Amino acid sequence: MRLLHLSDTHNLHKQLTDLPAADIIIHSGDLSMAGTENEVIDFIEWFGALDYQYKIFIAGNHDFCLDGKAPARIQKFLPENCFYLYASGIEIEGLWFWGIPYFISYELRMEKYLHDLESIPCNTDVLISHRPPLGILDNANNTFFGCPDLLQKVLNIRPHYHLFGHIHDAYGIEKSVYTTFSNAALVDEKYRLLNKPSVFDI
Structure with a gap:
């Protein structure tokens, strides 16, 4: 199965043409500005119309209007092969995908955020978050912006892939013994659409 990962399109999604073929397209947040x-x-109208067998997206810190909305409320507006994950998951052809958004409000509701991290199942094959784990593709201006609690959770559950974005300057792929990490932020710090989505086989 082939995965196509993109993130941080910030309202520029309609400028994306000739996207690579894949079985599943995954957007890891900041779909809006x-x-x-x-x-x-x-975005949902564009994303839902894409010609992929399955589509998954989560929210990022820019996507304010999705904060607090239950996945079921959003899901009813989506095609049956498109899934919005919010501290929730979906099994697709024997693989378990789990999504964790990142909202500004989490800074005020840290207990909620930590609870969402703890809810990630141990059998997760593909973890999708907006914020990166600490020390992995999270550096901008010599500062690490990743989450230490998320890093610990990833080290414990060892997903095959951890897909995220958020830190535009840290675009890239990094591999450990157990997990391939992908920061697929497509825009740079000046919100210019410069980077390409990542493609993986699982």
């Missing part, structure tokens, strides 16, 4: 409902609806 201002976080308005109109922006999110525009």
Whole structure:
């Protein structure tokens, strides 16, 4: 099965043409810029119409209007092969995908965020988060912006892939013994669409 990973498109999704073929396309957050409902609806219409067998997306810190909304509320607006994950998962052809968003409000509701991290199942094959784990593709201006609790969870459950974005300057792929990490932020720090999505076989 082939995975196509992209992140941090910030309302520039319609400029993406000739996306690579894959079985599943995954967007790991910051699909909008201002976080308005109109922006999110525009993304969902575009994403839902893409010609992929399965589609998965989560929310990032820019996607304000999705904060607190239950996955079921969003899911009813999506095609049957498209899934919005919010501290929730989906099994596809024997593989378990789990999504963890990252909202600004988590800084005020840290207990909620830590609970969401703890909820990640041990059998997760592909972990999708917006924020990176600490020390892995999370460096910008000599500062590490990743999450130490997320790193510990990843080290414990050892997913095959951990897909994220958030830190535009840290775009890239890094591999450990157990996990391949992908920061697929497509824009740079000036919000220019410069990077390419990542493709993986699992």
